Amino acid sequence: MAIKEQSPRQRRVRIFLRRSPPFMRCTRDRRFNGDIHVRHSRLCSTTLGVLSAIALSGHARIAASQPSNPGFVIAHVRVFDGRQSHTDRNVVIVGGRIQAVVESLDAWRHLPVVDGTGATLIPGLIDAHSHTQNVTDLQQALRFGVTTVLDMFTDPAVEQGLRDAAKRRVDVADFRSAGVLATAPGGHGTEYGIAIPTVARASDAEAFVAARKAGGSDYLKIVLNGVRAARGTPTLDAATATALVRAAHSRGMVAVAHVESTEDVRIAVSSGVDGLAHIWREGGAAPDIAELVARKNVFVIPTLATPEGFVKNSGVSLANDSRLRPFLSDTIIALLSGSAKGPVIEDFKPFLDAVGSLRAADALVLAGSDVPNAITAHGVSLHRELELLVRAGLTPTEALAAATANVAVAFKIPDRGMIAPGCRADLVLVRGDPTSDIMATRDILRVWRSGVEFDRRATPAEAKSREPSIPAAKASSDLPAESTLTVCR
Numbered sequence: 001m002a003i004k005e006q007s008p009r010q011r012r013v014r015i016f017l018r019r020s021p022p023f024m025r026c027t028r029d030r031r032f033n034g035d036i037h038v039r040h041s042r043l044c045s046t047t048l049g050v051l052s053a054i055a056l057s058g059h060a061r062i063a064a065s066q067p068s069n070p071g072f073v074i075a076h077v078r079v080f081d082g083r084q085s086h087t088d089r090n091v092v093i094v095g096g097r098i099q100a101v102v103e104s105l106d107a108w109r110h111l112p113v114v115d116g117t118g119a120t121l122i123p124g125l126i127d128a129h130s131h132t133q134n135v136t137d138l139q140q141a142l143r144f145g146v147t148t149v150l151d152m153f154t155d156p157a158v159e160q161g162l163r164d165a166a167k168r169r170v171d172v173a174d175f176r177s178a179g180v181l182a183t184a185p186g187g188h189g190t191e192y193g194i195a196i197p198t199v200a201r202a203s204d205a206e207a208f209v210a211a212r213k214a215g216g217s218d219y220l221k222i223v224l225n226g227v228r229a230a231r232g233t234p235t236l237d238a239a240t241a242t243a244l245v246r247a248a249h250s251r252g253m254v255a256v257a258h259v260e261s262t263e264d265v266r267i268a269v270s271s272g273v274d275g276l277a278h279i280w281r282e283g284g285a286a287p288d289i290a291e292l293v294a295r296k297n298v299f300v301i302p303t304l305a306t307p308e309g310f311v312k313n314s315g316v317s318l319a320n321d322s323r324l325r326p327f328l329s330d331t332i333i334a335l336l337s338g339s340a341k342g343p344v345i346e347d348f349k350p351f352l353d354a355v356g357s358l359r360a361a362d363a364l365v366l367a368g369s370d371v372p373n374a375i376t377a378h379g380v381s382l383h384r385e386l387e388l389l390v391r392a393g394l395t396p397t398e399a400l401a402a403a404t405a406n407v408a409v410a411f412k413i414p415d416r417g418m419i420a421p422g423c424r425a426d427l428v429l430v431r432g433d434p435t436s437d438i439m440a441t442r443d444i445l446r447v448w449r450s451g452v453e454f455d456r457r458a459t460p461a462e463a464k465s466r467e468p469s470i471p472a473a474k475a476s477s478d479l480p481a482e483s484t485l486t487v488c489r
């Protein structure tokens, strides 16, 4: 179908109005759409009240725990806040959170300044589809500005250790995980030699999801492997998928389905999932499927970088990019310069067209790499994913939102993905303007996680975070009056 004629700004706003959960809708609706705000006002005020309390208690904790760290300012910088750009802003970071985003630096001249002239500050990127095996993966992600990874299945033997590392350390990306995926006995996910529980029938769903929740899973991943099923691999049936989604939702968990075919998409959508992992592999643009996905408010993480890894020489441009190469290990350069194991994809256009049809239908598309499949690598391949999303038809601004605010909204992680007061100071400073040229995300100048800068040049073994250099202690009571934290929108 034809792309509706509207400005990128109108499109962005509309996507948010349709997709945002109530607590995010109310802040936006007040600005853009009064009547929707009225309809949600009771929910808004309740939710905002709760979030304000959380933010304020966070403020108190920060003030108490950071007596010697008054913060710093990234000054005179273009800000992409997760939704849109603002020129010449000053972003104040205190105690690991964004304290203020202001036009005038005057009230903050006592703080150390990072000059952002000519650069753009973006929220830390979120890879919405990763498979993380060790702490080095998390560090590699952070090196390329990916401050949060959403793992979609890893070995249960390493899962808890990764959670602990991400909680304890700021020199690795934050880590969230689906834990063990929900798949049929012998289904996709069981072929890796890792002993995992499976789901044979709908009546197994409750116990399976309860175990995931108890084990710390942040969301549920359900596997519908329709293409593999055609070759004899078992797959979940619709009733079991529906029972799994119901069990997830009853525990407040987001449910995401791995899909391979358009039929998988239909089953997933009718089961009530919140999102889809991967784009359908065959047929290219599918306006009817895309319309269905959009109508049901289901988000899609196409993970284009992985199938593109089966296109000949597709990794060479990443390996040879002078903005990336100095930060890549020899092993990763060799990986990206080589070929994926598996059949070569001759024509990648159908994958791009499929995503294009989602975009035309106004479905919510999120950025995820599915690293380390094919010839993808942690961190760096998300930049390729952003490039591919733009090639598929998203504007650079939409692609950036797909890796920041929109992921946070879709996965209900309200403390990040945006540059706004109260949000975690997970930040990436890049040279140039990625809202006009998406390739600028590769030109990273500095990376902070929770307000602490990461040393990108250190080798993995040496990598360590360092506190920003700051002057002597300053009491929280000396902070300017307008610094009150509000919610991270």
Ligand SMILES: [Zn+2]
Pocket (backbone or CB within 6 Å): 129, 130, 131, 152, 370
């Ligand atoms: Zn995956």
